[in-house]
Amino acid sequence: MHAPVDPFLKLLLTRIDERLEQLGMKRREASLMAGLGPDFVREIGRGRQPSIYKTSVFATAIGVPLSWLIGDEIETAPANTNQRTLKELEAYLVQLDKDSISPLRAYICDGDKAAKAELQKLQDAVESAKAEMRR
Numbered sequence: 657m658h659a660p661v662d663p664f665l666k667l668l669l670t671r672i673d674e675r676l677e678q679l680g681m682k683r684r685e686a687s688l689m690a691g692l693g694p695d696f697v698r699e700i701g702r703g704r705q706p707s708i709y710k711t712s713v714f715a716t717a718i719g720v721p722l723s724w725l726i727g728d729e730i731e732t733a734p735a736n737t738n739q740r741t742l743k744e745l746e747a748y749l750v751q752l753d754k755d756s757i758s759p760l761r762a763y764i765c766d767g768d769k770a771a772k773a774e775l776q777k778l779q780d781a782v783e784s785a786k787a788e789m790r791r
Contacts, residue, residue, distance in 0.1 A: 662703065667727045668711070669700050675718050675725075690717035691781040 676686055687696035690713055700706055715722040
């Protein structure tokens with residue numbers, strides 16, 4: 657594994673690893689839990705700059721503020737406590753649906769198959785997470 661040269665990516669990866677160690681999780685496991693595919697964290701390690709949206713989704717999934725994850729906050733990662741309640745997760749998914757999926761639906765042209773596929777993947781991820789919470 658090559659460490660990223662970009663100082664931002666290096667800090668991002670360090671903070672991800674710090675939090676994952678607290679949670680007792682592997683990079684792949686956390687990437688999948690966040691719904692970002694199995695290689696989200698590995699790609700950061702390879703020097704790929706993630707979008708702010710995906711970074712925000714990942715931060716929420718591992719229970720840290722985005723500002724801490726990207727280096728805006730100096731404090732250490734939150735303690736390993738399961739503070740997220742079912743209602744908090746449900747509220748996040750509802751907001752994700754309103755903020756991300758609904759506006760995308762309004763802007764996607766009928767002929768844009770790639771955009772439709774991305775929208776469907778996002779909708780499926782939200783529905784899957786909602787169903788997982790109900791279990």
